[in-house]
Amino acid sequence: MKIAAYVDQSGHVTGLFSPGSLRVYQSQGDAWAEIGAFALTVDPAQGLGAMKARLRDLCALPELQDCRVLLAEGLTGILPTLLESFGFHCWSSDGYAKALLDEVAGQERARAEAEAAAQAEACASAEACGTTTGGGGCGGGCGGGGGTSRPIGLGLPTLPEPEALGGGRFHLDLAAALAGGGGLNSRDILLPFLHRGGFERLDLDCDHLPRWFGPTLAELGLTATTEAAGAGLHVVVRPRPGAERPA
Structure with a gap:
């Protein structure tokens, strides 16, 4: 598993609007190795279009092609929405990044297992009532295709909804x-x-x-x-x- 974490100079998780860099970690047995570090500046004053373009460029980096887990501090508002549109699962916490990676990995595995179980249950229900499409499995007739649920995160606040x-x-x-x-x-x-x-x-x-x-x-x-x-x-x-x- 790979996890990207946005950190300050001391390696502590910080917010994407703060000075810092994105570091990519990969699990190697019982340890985590840093395999890449990239400068990143997200300036909300530049507007939504510039923010989207900056994050899109970042997500296109080769080191992030098979990394879809991101850890940062205080992820709220439009940022997790944008990142999830690029395929990331976002987790929010603070502290020393490398000390949090095992916990993030565990919660990410639990999230994936819960989604898989929910999809399997939905497919079984659809098959029981005869609403699956041909070819077997979950090919579009019973909610397949990745799902839209969002990780709860590590302390991510609930946003008020209209x-x-x-x-x-x-x-x-x-x-x-x-x-x-x-x-x-x-x-x-x-x-x-x-x-x-x-x-x-x-x-x-x-x-x-x-x-x-x-x-x-x-x-x-x-x-x-x-x-x-x-x-x-x-x-x-x-x-x-x-x-x-x-x-």
């Missing part, structure tokens, strides 16, 4: 979500939902609009209208007519 109101409409009280604690900011909470798309309207209550909001909506093919609501703002986000969502 409330589904039906008809593609959602609502989120951002001020209340931020007051809920967990060290999350507006980018952590909103970016995964906005990036995922698939909604017709998001009604957002907030104290103010963050600086990243407008440029990011433009990148994602979204538009917003804003009106005063008491001491705060009520914002309605919709897909821009005719806009294509970025890949």
Whole structure:
């Protein structure tokens, strides 16, 4: 197994927005050997498109072609969403990286076994009710193809999700979500939902609009209208007519 860890100069796990490097470790018997180290800078101020391009370039490195486990500190918001879109399973913790690798490997194996068991159960149920496709196995008729479940992670906080109101409409009280604690900011909470798309309207209550909001909506093919609501703002986000969502 290979595990990539984002670390500072002392080898301690740090956040992807902090100065550091990506080190790749491979299990060799009862030990872990470092087989590669790469400079990495992820600057949220450059915008979502630049972040995606930087991570895409990183994932294309030969040393990472068969490494799909990544460990970093404080993985929240859009980062795990982007990394998982490139095929990584993300784990979040802090401490000395090499001391955490055995625990990450164990939890990653447990995750893979749980997914395999769930898929096998789904396939058995589908076969029992006659809904499998021809050819045997799980060829698309009963949920095969890798699954979409996300690792719980080592201390990864739960993100507040907008409330589904039906008809593609959602609502989120951002001020209340931020007051809920967990060290999350507006980018952590909103970016995964906005990036995922698939909604017709998001009604957002907030104290103010963050600086990243407008440029990011433009990148994602979204538009917003804003009106005063008491001491705060009520914002309605919709897909821009005719806009294509970025890949």
